[in-house]
Amino acid sequence: MAFIALAMQTQAADEPDCTVTHPSTGKFYDLRPLTRKDNDDDWTPDTGKDQSMEFKLNICQKVQKKELDMKYPEDVASWGKRNKGTSLGKLSKTPVFRGDSLILEYTNGDECPNASNYRKSTTIQFICDTSVSGQGNPYLISSSNDCSYWFVWRTPAACSTDRPSGGNGGGIFGTIIGVVVAVYFLGGIAYNRIVHHARGLKQIPNYQIWVEGFDFIKDMAIILFAKCYRPKRSQSSYHNLPVDSEINTLIDDDYEDDEV
Structure with missing residues (x-):
């Protein structure tokens, strides 16, 4: 199980942006349908009765709003405005699981009021829900000291889906085999090295077996090479050899000479 978990972690490094594989179930999740692109309107979260602040969100992409009214608008994925625009977190393309909760965090926003050593942040929790209209809409659950913001989003995009072609089970199996071989060596x-105080190539596990196997493969390769590339004698080499009648005549002549 430890090998499988390690293989899953290794594979996670190769996940497409804005996707994640559940570390326990192996199910695949893709939040890319929620990404707003050029000329799209940003997501505007519901805030309930609190209308004192305007919010704009994007998923795995910076907000598309042109006028952010900010000093540093680069890579802002969560934006809010009460009197002036403020960054509630920088762009991230890596959703994660906390237990069974699918989470996307935007951190390192503007300084928190009255706490300059802290930065504003946004946490978005996604919940699988196929009953909502379209992709649903995020809504504000709570904010803490105008510094951290928690949104919940019920959306079908948070449901597990098929992995895109190229990230199939064969890749997982190959990763597991690679991890097992690496752990073995x-x-x-x-x-x-520690127990037998081996040094050099003799540190390799079952070193003698590997050497004998290499020698066997080398010998077989030499034999096959010799059989495949043995030079063929041209038929012209046989033209000057005496035929059977000539050989018999030579033998008779030798016999007559001996009698004389």
Whole structure:
């Protein structure tokens, strides 16, 4: 199980942006349908009765709003405005799981009021819901000291889906095999070095077997090469050889000479 978990972590590094694989179930999640692109309107979260602040969100992409009224508008993925625009978090393209909760965090926003050593942040929790209209809409759950903001988003995009072609089970299996082989060699080398005080190539686990196997393969390769590339004698080489009648005549002549 440890090998499988490590393989899943290795594969996670190769996930497309804005996607994630559940570390326990192996199910695949893709939030890219929620990404707003050029000329699209940003997501405007519901705030309930609190209308004192305007919010704009984008998923795995910076907000598309042109006039942010900010000093540093670069890579802002969560934006808010009460009296002046403020960054509620920088762009991130890496959703994660906390337990069974699918989360996307935007951190390192503008300074928090009355706490300049803290930065504003946004946490978006996605919940699988196929009953909502379209992709649903985020809504504000709570804010803490005008510094951190928590949104919940019920959307079908948060439901598990098929992995895109190229990220199939064969890739997972290959990753597992690679991890097992790496653990075998690294663990064997460490064991031989510490326990048997081996040095050099003899640190390799089952070193003698590998040497004999290499020698066997080398010998077989030489034999096959020799059979495949053995030079053929041209038929012209046989033209000057005596035929059977000539050989018989030579034998008779030798016999007559002996009688004389």
